[in-house]
């Protein structure tokens with residue numbers, strides 16, 4: 001394969017005519033994009049103006065609005081670097097590749113631009129000189145604000161070129177980086193960008209793989225796992241749009257900082273039917289960010305917690321030994337009695353149904369009421385008292401009498417109060433917080449745990465349930481409890497929950513209609529949809545779009561199941577968290593990306609096989625990624641030594657580039673001088689930072705002190721620029737830095753990182769692989785042998 005960086009003459013100078021030709025073509029594409037935008041806005045607005053104000057008309061308008069608004073988002077997203085490639089085939093054909101498909105509106109509606117995800121665009125990513133797939137030349141176009149700035153050509157098949165062309169081709173600029181290296185060397189912005197222009201062949205294979213089944217993408221740091229997973233989401237939504245738009249794609253990332261970091265990738269690819277979430281948000285209504293101590297997290301993450309929760313619910317179905325007095329004014333003596341035998345009969349009936357707790361409760365209560373009614377009738381009969389009649393006559397109850405007595409029993413608040421504690425309606429939050437708060441309940445639910453393990457789970461109950469601080473490890477337990485409890489009856493729900501359920505139901509109906517009724521007939525929905533009045537519709541349109549978006553619906557519905565699930569940093573999830581994700585994706589259509597060598601969570605994975613076997617046995621496949629696009633060779637050599645401490649058999653990924661800059665280390669003799677030394681080192685680096693981003697990665701307990709010291713020394717650099725972007729210099733723990741990258745990284749006290757937990761070497765491996773350009777280490781005491789070769793400063 002031969003590469004040139006610009007259309008060059010014999011001396012390697014750009015050929016202006018090529019640029020001018022491409023500029024003309026690109027201008028035409030933008031002209032068409034502008035027209036499409038104007039047309040879409042007009043269509044969208046016409047629906048608002050012209051639709052009639054009947055319920056059916058309103059539904060049709062809402063749906064059309066949502067559709068056109070989504071198209072507009074995609075058209076707007078395509079603006080930046082709309083066209084970035086061209087393929088010239090040996091048979092004379094030519095295709096331009098870009099962010100979306102665009103067709104001519106004249107003549108035979110020829111395709112002007114091919115979506116990068118289309119099957120015919122594939123050679124742009126995978127054709128090589130050895131397997132050119134009919135491609136003679138691959139051209140990369142670099143554009144900025146609609147202007148073509150440069151071109152880079154690769155000739156895959158030179159056999160048909162004439163002498164002049166061949167001379168041009170071989171006059172490549174040997175110092176040229178090519179589009180991939182140019183992208184990798186560019187300063188980081190604090191947000192991940194898309195890579196549609198430079199997807200590599202091994203990545204393309206993963207992005208376009210069949211969506212059915214479970215695929216695990218295992219690769220070392222910087223091999224593009226995250227970025228590939230996101231492009232795969234965009235590819236799947238394009239290829240299986242009908243199927244996936246409706247159910248949506250779920251992307252799970254380790255924390256909110258990470259989600260912010262990747263948040264622009266899919267919108268820049270024009271895709272919005274994706275729900276981005278963290279493991280702490282998988283249970284609707286709870287947004288957990290707090291972390292348990294590692295020992296507690298390890299216990300909460302075990303599969304055996306599923307049995308503990310089942311027992312905890314069973315505990316709430318246990319019958320009291322002593323009979324219960326049920327006050328009822330209509331009974332002789334003013335009360336009935338529910339003894340153990342009566343209650344156990346009702347319990348058996350409820351268990352027999354195999355329904356979840358809250359649904360089975362209805363059967364339980366029904367059975368108790370039936371038996372109480374029988375008792376009441378018997379006692380009334382035995383009392384031989386007939387209302388208004390003489391004593392001594394036998395009382396005869398008709399079916400109507402019985403029905404009305406039953407109604408009285410069922411609606412009597414005193415009866416309800418007496419029975420409410422026997423098989424109570426429960427929310428997951430109640431079950432879990434009351435379990436943690438009671439050593440007795442814990443003993444019943446976790447008989448196989450040691451006293452110490454149970455003690456680790458103990459926690460006092462908050463004054464109000466809504467004040468409970470849930471941890472990330474609690475979330476799968478809440479979900480598990482919800483599974484065992486079934487729908488929480490309205491009385492046990494909070495106001496917010498109720499509102500959310502209503503909004504979800506509304507949006508779902510609108511969406512169902514989009515699916516099944518193109519002419520917008522929706523008379524059955526008339527009442528419900530009346531909540532969107534014609535008068536305030538204009539202002540509510542945006543809200544409606546978000547209501548009908550997959551994210552809103554799926555985020556508020558625990559039973560929502562996704563068309564495809566992508567998990568990033570998948571090695572960090574506990575066994576209990578996997579159970580939640582599998583429930584959200586019964587089809588088992590999943591892409592899991594991770595690196596077992598980077599596992600730091602105490603409940604995280606040590607083997608993919610172990611994680612997946614319970615759900616898919618061996619029906620999953622592994623795709624390795626082996627090239628590191630982030631970390632230069634010099635830093636990777638350090639990382640490889642750290643990796644060998646985790647497992648000497650593991651192979652670090654190969655860096656795609658070198659920078660010539662050696663990583664450095666600075667030893668601090670007096671531990672009290674550590675923070676000032678970090679400040680000095682970072683200040684030195686900051687002077688040469690320019691536009692670049694720097695991160696200081698520290699042990700957890702140093703986050704506060706180092707952050708404060710740097711905020712004083714470098715106030716401007718450590719303040720977020722007011723936009724959504726992070727500050728130029730950030731101080732993070734390793735856990736917070738997971739999945740992120742920075743131009744320059746300073747690692748503080750690696751020795752302490754290693755000792756901080758059982759997976760300390762994994763943490764250090766993550767820390768030293770975050771930099772795209774330079775790595776420095778500041779340490780007290782003796783340097784770790786693995787870092788001894790860093791250049792002393």
Ligand SMILES: Nc1ncnc2c1ncn2[C@@H]1O[C@H](COP(=O)(O)OP(=O)(O)OP(=O)(O)O)[C@@H](O)[C@H]1O
Pocket residue numbers: 180183184192193195198199200203219220221222223224225226227228595598629630738739740741769
């Ligand atoms: N084909 C590509 N073209 C341009 N940049 C790429 C390409 N592949 C990967 N990159 C870049 O390499 C960097 C690392 O990618 P990414 O964060 O996806 O790696 P990762 O495997 O998820 O890393 P980690 O395991 O450390 O989180 C990112 O900046 C990404 O944009």
